[in-house]
Amino acid sequence: MKAIVIEGGERLVGEVRVSGAKNAALPALAATLLVNDICRFTNVPHLRDVETFRALLENLGARLQWRGKGEMEVDTSNIKGVTAPYELVKTMRASILILGPLLARMGEAVVSLPGGCAIGARPVDLHLKGLEQLGAQIVLEHGYIKAKAPKLKGAQIYLDIPTVTGTENLMMAAVMAKGTTVIENAACEPEVEELAQILVKMGADIEGAGTKILTIRGVEKLRPVVYSIMPDRIEAGTLMVAVGITRGNVLIKGCRLEHLEAVVGKLREAGLEISPLEEKGVRVVGDHGIRSADIKTLPYPGFPTDMQAQFMALMTLANGISVISETIFENRFMHVSELSRMGADIRVQGSTAIVNGVARLSGAPVMATDLRASASLVLAGLAAEGRTVVSRAYHLERGYEDLEGKLASLGAKVRKVDLDEGADKLG
Ligand code: EPZ
Numbered sequence: 001m002k003a004i005v006i007e008g009g010e011r012l013v014g015e016v017r018v019s020g021a022k023n024a025a026l027p028a029l030a031a032t033l034l035v036n037d038i039c040r041f042t043n044v045p046h047l048r049d050v051e052t053f054r055a056l057l058e059n060l061g062a063r064l065q066w067r068g069k070g071e072m073e074v075d076t077s078n079i080k081g082v083t084a085p086y087e088l089v090k091t092m093r094a095s096i097l098i099l100g101p102l103l104a105r106m107g108e109a110v111v112s113l114p115g116g117c118a119i120g121a122r123p124v125d126l127h128l129k130g131l132e133q134l135g136a137q138i139v140l141e142h143g144y145i146k147a148k149a150p151k152l153k154g155a156q157i158y159l160d161i162p163t164v165t166g167t168e169n170l171m172m173a174a175v176m177a178k179g180t181t182v183i184e185n186a187a188c189e190p191e192v193e194e195l196a197q198i199l200v201k202m203g204a205d206i207e208g209a210g211t212k213i214l215t216i217r218g219v220e221k222l223r224p225v226v227y228s229i230m231p232d233r234i235e236a237g238t239l240m241v242a243v244g245i246t247r248g249n250v251l252i253k254g255c256r257l258e259h260l261e262a263v264v265g266k267l268r269e270a271g272l273e274i275s276p277l278e279e280k281g282v283r284v285v286g287d288h289g290i291r292s293a294d295i296k297t298l299p300y301p302g303f304p305t306d307m308q309a310q311f312m313a314l315m316t317l318a319n320g321i322s323v324i325s326e327t328i329f330e331n332r333f334m335h336v337s338e339l340s341r342m343g344a345d346i347r348v349q350g351s352t353a354i355v356n357g358v359a360r361l362s363g364a365p366v367m368a369t370d371l372r373a374s375a376s377l378v379l380a381g382l383a384a385e386g387r388t389v390v391s392r393a394y395h396l397e398r399g400y401e402d403l404e405g406k407l408a409s410l411g412a413k414v415r416k417v418d419l420d421e422g423a424d425k426l427g
Helices: 022-034 048-059 093-106 125-133 164-174 190-201 233-245 261-269 305-315 334-341 371-383 394-399 403-409
Strands: 002-007 013-017 038-042 063-066 072-075 108-112 137-141 144-148 156-158 180-184 205-207 213-217 226-228 249-253 273-277 281-285 321-325 345-349 352-356 365-367 387-391 413-418
Touching: 002 371, 002 394, 013 403, 022 038, 022 048, 022 072, 022 093, 022 164, 022 190, 048 063, 048 093, 048 394, 093 108, 093 125, 093 144, 093 164, 125 137, 125 156, 125 164, 164 180, 164 190, 164 213, 190 205, 233 249, 233 261, 233 281, 233 305, 233 371, 233 403, 261 273, 261 305, 305 321, 305 334, 305 352, 305 371, 334 345, 334 365, 334 371, 371 387, 371 394, 371 403, 371 413, 403 413
Parallel strands: 013 249, 038 226, 156 180, 365 387
Antiparallel strands: 002 387, 002 413, 038 072, 063 072, 108 144, 137 144, 180 213, 205 213, 249 281, 273 281, 321 352, 345 352
8 A cells, every 4th residue: 555655844946847637638538439540649647547547448449558758649440349347437437438429439338337436426417417418318227327329419408517527528429419519507627628629629510618608510520639638737736735835935837827717816815926937837935924715616717626625735724714615526525634633723514614724733644535635635744743644645646647756856755655565664
């Protein structure tokens, strides 16, 4: 069992480059099912979830090859299968993203229901309802979604919730449907917009990318693409918090501030100095102390739920009280009890956490429960006095490309160890 060991108290200084976005890479890989050829992506992050998606696609008959750092070649000219098995889907909910494109290409798909996860029940009812409106016949049987659609046809779809992967699934199902599809109350996240751009580059006819209303006119066929994946805005935000919590001074390269306005606004309110330096990157300075700030997670362009746990770690050391409201997922406070073990003063009432800043945190053995919670614990460990050991580090590996290496390059005393080799490994 891998763990991250951090000796806290080091100020982060230097420069670091953000990797490609997990939540843009996964839908991009799914979209390759829509073409019968070879696509090439660059700036693909080497993550556990990307490897899981690769296994999903190879199980269908695709061939995926890493061609050098960050470059992935995807050959979908020989797709035979239509099934995404439970063994793979249960480890990564984003597997649901193959449902739409597989249905569009093969006329049928058998995808395991993802089931819940640590942060919530995470149903996919809106994905299925939209696909039925596009003409799919869907049966739920033995834990699987069994969908058939000899020919998808355009429809007027209103999403009760602006679901990110739901919007992405329906967009991919609609691009070769017969007629026009309008998706209202669509998700506007930059990763959704990027998928629309990839589909358009493949030859799809999509209007309104990045807005709440998508108009998709079905086309006959799509062509392969070469595309560079956008930088990961959540990793960029996580690194900004790392600078703030250690009172550091770091140049973060490759991030696009226009995708992080809500996060940057709140970090500035919390006392961080964040200055864009044109193409060089963004200078982040955290040595002005940490002020408390309230946040409420909302769909884009609101404050992203994927940054809530990281922001909370910063607020545990703020001077004052901050109120953190989580409106997207029903159980995304799993990091609270672990932060409390480190001396944080946090009270949870329903979907709100009240954080009373303390003067210091103390290192402790803690357990990661989900991807962003594990990032939050690492951030707290950077500032805590003494040693923090974050177990179940595989959560972190799912969505961050060598985060511990990036932090170490900035001066943090952080390393990954294998706890099974005995605690003496901790040194
Ligand atoms: C995407 O998940 C991201 N994952 C999540 O990132 C992110 O937290 C989330 O969007 C919100 O921004 C990927 O892009 C791979 P939703 P997704 O559907 O699409 C409810 C991370 O840390 N809902 O937008 O699954 C749902 O329960 C991950 O990188 C339904 O009720 O999220 C939730 O409360 C975690 N029915 C809300 O909508 C549905 O059919 C938003 O979920 C679909 C969703």
